Amino acid sequence: MMRPLHNSIRRVYLATGLAVLCAIAGHAQAQAAAFPNKPLRIIVGFPPGSSTDSIARASADHLRLKLGQPVVVDNRPGANGVLAATEAARAAADGYTLLATNSSGITVNPQLYKKITYQPERDFTALTMSVSAPFILTINPSSERTGAVHTVADWVALARGLAN
Numbered sequence: 001m002m003r004p005l006h007n008s009i010r011r012v013y014l015a016t017g018l019a020v021l022c023a024i025a026g027h028a029q030a031q032a033a034a035f036p037n038k039p040l041r042i043i044v045g046f047p048p049g050s051s052t053d054s055i056a057r058a059s060a061d062h063l064r065l066k067l068g069q070p071v072v073v074d075n076r077p078g079a080n081g082v083l084a085a086t087e088a089a090r091a092a093a094d095g096y097t098l099l100a101t102n103s104s105g106i107t108v109n110p111q112l113y114k115k116i117t118y119q120p121e122r123d124f125t126a127l128t129m130s131v132s133a134p135f136i137l138t139i140n141p142s143s144e145r146t147g148a149v150h151t152v153a154d155w156v157a158l159a160r161g162l163a164n
Contacts, residue, residue, distance in 0.1 A: 035095060039070040042098045043088045045081030045105055055130050056100035073100075081105030082113060089118035099124065 042060055046052045053075060060071035076084040081101045091097035099105075106120045118124075139146045139155065149155050 036067050036069045038096060039072055040067070040096050040098065041072050041074055041091075042100050043084045043091075044073055044075045044100045045077060045084030046075070046102075047077040048075050050077075051131075051133070052100055052102055059100070059130065079113070080109055082109050082116060085109070085120075085124075086117050089123040098127070100130075 040060075040063060042056045044050075044053050044056045053073065056073050060073050063069075064071045074087075076087050078084075081104065085099060085101060085105050088097055088099035106124065110116050110120060137152065137155070139149045141147055146155075146158065149158055
């Protein structure tokens with residue numbers, strides 16, 4: 001006798017839970033349909049004309065066409081991207097402010113600067129990697145000091161010698 005009552009209660013809970021999930025999904029879908037309803041902003045931690053700025057501007061143009069809203073590129077150069085990252089971290093977490101930066105703004109700067117006011121793992125969510133660019137190590141072959149450097153091992157030996 002208890003079993004039918006137990007099944008009825010379980011069905012009520014299941015139906016209530018399903019109704020709540022449908023309501024939440026409907027609310028989320030209504031909010032998603034309204035986005036974006038105002039201009040978006042891409043904060044760039046480097047000056048106009050830099051590679052990061054160029055990529056942000058190309059992305060802004062693409063987003064403008066896809067979303068039907070203006071997308072403003074806001075250059076905040078300085079401190080290897082710290083100023084821009086700080087500005088982006090202070091912005092409302094509403095999806096209307098993006099940060100275009102290189103990896104050092106998120107990985108290296110927190111290790112270099114003691115008074116950094118943002119925490120990358122808390123304040124940012126990575127969306128995509130736009131560009132992968134290799135680093136190139138170059139030496140002036142005409143310099144007396146570096147003229148004999150032909151490999152990374154040569155450069156390391158030179159750097160160790162200069163440090164002593």
